Amino acid sequence: GLPARVRIHEVGPRDGLQNEKTVVPTDVKAEFVRRLAAAGLDTVEATSFVHPKWVPQLADAEDLFPRVKDLPVRLPVLVPNERGLDRALALGARHVAVFASATESFAKANLNRTVDEALAMFEPVVVRARDEGLDVRGYLSMCFGDPWEGAVPIEQVVRVTKALADMGCDELSLGDTIGVATPGHVQALLQALNDAGVPTGRLAVHFHDTYGQALSNTLAALRHGVTTVDASAGGLGGCPYAKSATGNLATEDLVWMLQGLGIETGVDLAALTATSGWMAEQLGRPSPSRTVRALSHK
């Protein structure tokens, strides 16, 4: 069976804009977050409190967050370490996310750490965030394939996911960072996680559409019982370490499929499409989302 309702975890302002070549003005980012919330998205990942040299696109986090923090939606932010958590707490963030890698190559490229060193860096962050009553998400990148290492063994993903779960992350988002997953692989990973004691209720999925499989993979995850799906308005995003990787699953494409299945999301597709059209104008190029294009040309 399929769920009656799906929670969409919108990542456009963070995962989308962190990959833009040009730095988007803070005012435009704030307007983007506001419009996404107004379109009915109840979780909008706003920015990252990472090192500004690593992700200059989000170096304005201190300036942006206060402009959106009173919106009546969840506004998760990425925090890699205690320094990041301090910055997020100082501004009143209530939802944070740490981000691990299933592979050594990406852990090194993204966090300058081995997989286990990164987990050790996250542990005090997760413990303190939970003590402060925050909601903590744990991202897992490269769950299906890795640009340097190729196919990623399921046991390797299970080990790191379990470590994040045991650390106390409330939710675990399984990332197909380079978009190579197919539905059978998704099903096998979800089953292996269940077998290892990680319940489906704590899992979210995060697909990229490089090979056009993001929606098929999402449907496989929904059939398995997953009810939280990450998506990026207009399909913004990519992966700086995987040249061919296209953006995240477009939120519009996801909503179109869910509407057709009679699954509730609370999202107003017309308002969302208009927002992505507006953002595409700001960025100076059309949205790669099929649904945005189809609905814009009606």
Ligand code: HMG
């Ligand atoms: P490092 O160079 O090893 O840092 O980077 P360090 O711990 O050695 O510290 C060096 C200096 O950075 C120190 O300053 C720190 O204070 C400062 P100094 O004492 O030399 O003057 N520093 C910071 N400053 C501001 N905010 C901070 C911070 N931390 C340290 N939070 C580090 C390690 C983790 C900081 C770095 O690698 C980093 O910031 N990485 C972030 C990379 C990133 O954001 N990637 C994108 C998100 S992951 C993703 O997109 C995938 C996902 O979407 C899912 C999917 O699709 O797979 C989630």
Ligand code: MG
């Ligand atoms: Mg992503």
